[in-house]
Amino acid sequence: MAGMSIMFKLASLLSLISVIPWAAYATVVHQKFIIGTQKVTRLCKEQEIVTVNGHFPGPTLYARDNDNVIVLVENNGPYNVTIHWHGVRQLRTCWADGPAYITQCPITPGNAFTYNFRITEQEGTLWWHAHVSFLRATVHGALVIYPRFGKPYPFPKPAAEFPVILGEWWSANVEDVIADAIQRGVLPLESDAYTINGQPGDLYECSANDTSRILVRRGKTYLIRMVNAAMNHAFFVKIAEHKLKVVAVDALYTKPYTTDQVLIQPGQTMDVLITTSKPSGLFYMAIRVYSSQTRGGRFINTTTTAILEYTGSINYVPLMPALPPFDDTQFAFKFSTDQKSLRSSVPQRVDEEMVITEGFGLLTCPNRSCEGFMGGRAVGSFNNISFLLPNIDILQAYYHGIDGVFTRDFPENPPLIFNYTQQNPPLPMSFWEPELGTKVKVLKFNSKVQIVFQNTGILTVENHPLHLHGHDFYVVGQGFGNYNPRTHPAHFNLKDPQKLNTVGVPTGGWAAIRFTANNPGVWLMHCHFESHTALGFEMVFIVEDGAGSFNSLPPPPPGLPHC
Numbered sequence: 001m002a003g004m005s006i007m008f009k010l011a012s013l014l015s016l017i018s019v020i021p022w023a024a025y026a027t028v029v030h031q032k033f034i035i036g037t038q039k040v041t042r043l044c045k046e047q048e049i050v051t052v053n054g055h056f057p058g059p060t061l062y063a064r065d066n067d068n069v070i071v072l073v074e075n076n077g078p079y080n081v082t083i084h085w086h087g088v089r090q091l092r093t094c095w096a097d098g099p100a101y102i103t104q105c106p107i108t109p110g111n112a113f114t115y116n117f118r119i120t121e122q123e124g125t126l127w128w129h130a131h132v133s134f135l136r137a138t139v140h141g142a143l144v145i146y147p148r149f150g151k152p153y154p155f156p157k158p159a160a161e162f163p164v165i166l167g168e169w170w171s172a173n174v175e176d177v178i179a180d181a182i183q184r185g186v187l188p189l190e191s192d193a194y195t196i197n198g199q200p201g202d203l204y205e206c207s208a209n210d211t212s213r214i215l216v217r218r219g220k221t222y223l224i225r226m227v228n229a230a231m232n233h234a235f236f237v238k239i240a241e242h243k244l245k246v247v248a249v250d251a252l253y254t255k256p257y258t259t260d261q262v263l264i265q266p267g268q269t270m271d272v273l274i275t276t277s278k279p280s281g282l283f284y285m286a287i288r289v290y291s292s293q294t295r296g297g298r299f300i301n302t303t304t305t306a307i308l309e310y311t312g313s314i315n316y317v318p319l320m321p322a323l324p325p326f327d328d329t330q331f332a333f334k335f336s337t338d339q340k341s342l343r344s345s346v347p348q349r350v351d352e353e354m355v356i357t358e359g360f361g362l363l364t365c366p367n368r369s370c371e372g373f374m375g376g377r378a379v380g381s382f383n384n385i386s387f388l389l390p391n392i393d394i395l396q397a398y399y400h401g402i403d404g405v406f407t408r409d410f411p412e413n414p415p416l417i418f419n420y421t422q423q424n425p426p427l428p429m430s431f432w433e434p435e436l437g438t439k440v441k442v443l444k445f446n447s448k449v450q451i452v453f454q455n456t457g458i459l460t461v462e463n464h465p466l467h468l469h470g471h472d473f474y475v476v477g478q479g480f481g482n483y484n485p486r487t488h489p490a491h492f493n494l495k496d497p498q499k500l501n502t503v504g505v506p507t508g509g510w511a512a513i514r515f516t517a518n519n520p521g522v523w524l525m526h527c528h529f530e531s532h533t534a535l536g537f538e539m540v541f542i543v544e545d546g547a548g549s550f551n552s553l554p555p556p557p558p559g560l561p562h563c
């Protein structure tokens with residue numbers, strides 16, 4: 001509780017500072033993260049988890065656009081740790097991005113590392129999370145970015161704001177869960193509950209007393225800073241009898257969009273306004289999984305709740321909203337294609353065009369000794385390459401010219417063209433086994449890149465939330481079936497498409513993105529279902545240096561961990 005109140009003090013201190021003119025120049029945010037373990041009780045069971053400063057979810061970081069953020073991470077826990085600042089552009093600070101064995105070696109137990117970066121032209125909500133193994137299940141928190149001093153929001157200033165962090169809870173050690181899955185060649189066990197701000201809520205056993213409550217007064221507008229920190233699931237989110245107005249996604253302003261419910265992919269963040277238009281009462285905020293898998297999706301079919309409580313509404317029974325069915329792909333597609341950028345400058349031409357397929361495959365095991373489908377081992381791949389994590393990070397290898405860590409031959413197109421998403425008849429078994437490798441795609445500095453992410457129907461047909469590090473991108477088109485390079489580009493939105501850092505590629509379909517590769521360094525692109533990441537759904541871009549030191553990657557910061 002002590003750390004919690006420090007957090008609030010920090011927040012109120014920050015808002016106090018903001019009324020002092022000189023604070024416009026006070027642009028350094030210092031924070032200390034102490035990684036440790038903590039015993040907490042959920043679902044009637046005590047469980048030891050890894051936490052930051054003793055909290056689950058971890059502390060909220062508050063900053064303004066243009067601030068320098070310096071976070072000392074001290075690893076007092078039992079596992080290797082890194083922290084990723086999800087969605088932060090990290091312009092020329094690739095070394096602080098955080099994915100283990102991509103931009104740094106892990107911080108081993110007993111050691112520390114200081115992340116130092118600047119927020120550059122970003123406003124809204126982002127988040128931070130562990131980026132190694134399965135630790136982000138409990139090692140995560142919100143990163144709130146206010147506009148620069150004196151600059152208003154592009155909407156009326158809300159009366160107050162609150163974070164809503166969606167997560168997943170295992171009544172087991174998550175590191176054991178993933179180790180067991182990898183050893184057996186199967187997907188990890190499903191979680192036991194979904195959570196809102198760390199609590200499963202009223203509808204789960206032994207959870208009612210701790211249900212998250214959000215206290216509001218009537219006739220106000222509030223800003224909900226929503227983060228989907230869940231490991232393996234996208235969620236529908238709804239509040240009984242209240243409209244939700246989406247104003248930003250992934251810390252990028254969108255045209256205000258009013259809806260009964262939102263869909264939030266794992267990795268995404270969403271700023272949502274609600275107006276408390278009721279006289280009084282209690283209203284559930286409820287979340288349920290969106291599962292798009294046509295061949296028996298795996299998820300726990302439960303509803304997680306928090307309570308929106310109007311002040312003075314003691315003797316009310318909370319009202320429950322009617323949630324959409326778990327497989328409501330029609331809503332998912334409409335919601336994601338309806339969103340538009342508030343301001344945009346989409347690359348109108350492209351220098352580099354890629355098509356990247358993503359899907360599951362199966363490796364054969366000697367004597368069918370694995371426990372995956374047909375005795376094989378489930379793996380994920382991009383363009384038929386299943387990513388192998390190296391033993392030292394790619395960024396150090398690239399910067400110091402160390403050979404043998406990665407190869408530069410990630411294919412620009414899939415090796416085979418077929419009816420990618422076909423389910424009946426099933427795709428031939430000869431397609432199932434991908435190659436393994438640590439392959440990167442090198443991009444010229446400032447090149448305009450178009451990538452079409454194309455889902456496949458090998459083994460499963462499902463939505464994959466793809467996340468690119470170091471760059472935001474415009475989603476210029478989406479559709480079902482095969483992307484058609486002759487007909488689809490004519491329908492791309494090059495005027496006001498949504499800009500994101502994580503896109504949910506439609507189940508059995510494709511999504512086309514565009515961005516300018518203007519951030520030198522090594523950038524991971526991966527599926528933000530952690531169970532998929534762990535099975536090889538990853539690839540890496542290297543953006544070369546541009547002309548002059550301002551367009552080049554600086555040397556590594558002091559104290560960077562070594563392998």
Ligand SMILES: *[C@@H]1O[C@H](CO)[C@@H](O)[C@H](O)[C@H]1NC(C)=O
Binds near residue numbers: 206207209
């Ligand atoms: C919940 O709170 C009630 C009333 O304070 C108490 O009687 C009950 O034991 C609590 N339940 C749990 C599971 O802690």
Ligand SMILES: *[C@@H]1O[C@H](CO)[C@@H](O)[C@H](O)[C@H]1NC(C)=O
Binds near residue numbers: 301326
């Ligand atoms: C999930 O639960 C809902 C309501 O509780 C029910 O209508 C639905 O059929 C269930 N779906 C599955 C796949 O079990």
Ligand SMILES: *[C@@H]1O[C@H](CO)[C@@H](O)[C@H](O)[C@H]1NC(C)=O
Binds near residue numbers: 366367
């Ligand atoms: C596979 O099975 C055969 C016959 O049962 C056995 O001789 C062989 O040693 C096994 N190979 C492996 C790698 O387990």
Ligand SMILES: *[C@@H]1O[C@H](CO)[C@@H](O)[C@H](O)[C@H]1NC(C)=O
Binds near residue numbers: 417418419
């Ligand atoms: C895809 O399927 C359609 C009809 O089912 C067929 O006409 C077409 O040839 C197939 N394309 C490929 C590349 O296999």
Ligand SMILES: *[C@@H]1O[C@H](CO)[C@@H](O)[C@H](O)[C@H]1NC(C)=O
Binds near residue numbers: 384416433435
């Ligand atoms: C992937 O590559 C393997 C090995 O080269 C090949 O056998 C398989 O057909 C390929 N699958 C796809 C979908 O490209």
Ligand SMILES: *[C@@H]1O[C@H](CO)[C@@H](O)[C@H](O)[C@H]1NC(C)=O
Binds near residue numbers: 080106562
């Ligand atoms: C932790 O990281 C170090 C340095 O990269 C590595 O040597 C060690 O094997 C890692 N430990 C585990 C359990 O992965």
Ligand SMILES: [Cu+2]
Binds near residue numbers: 532533
């Ligand atoms: Cu995926």
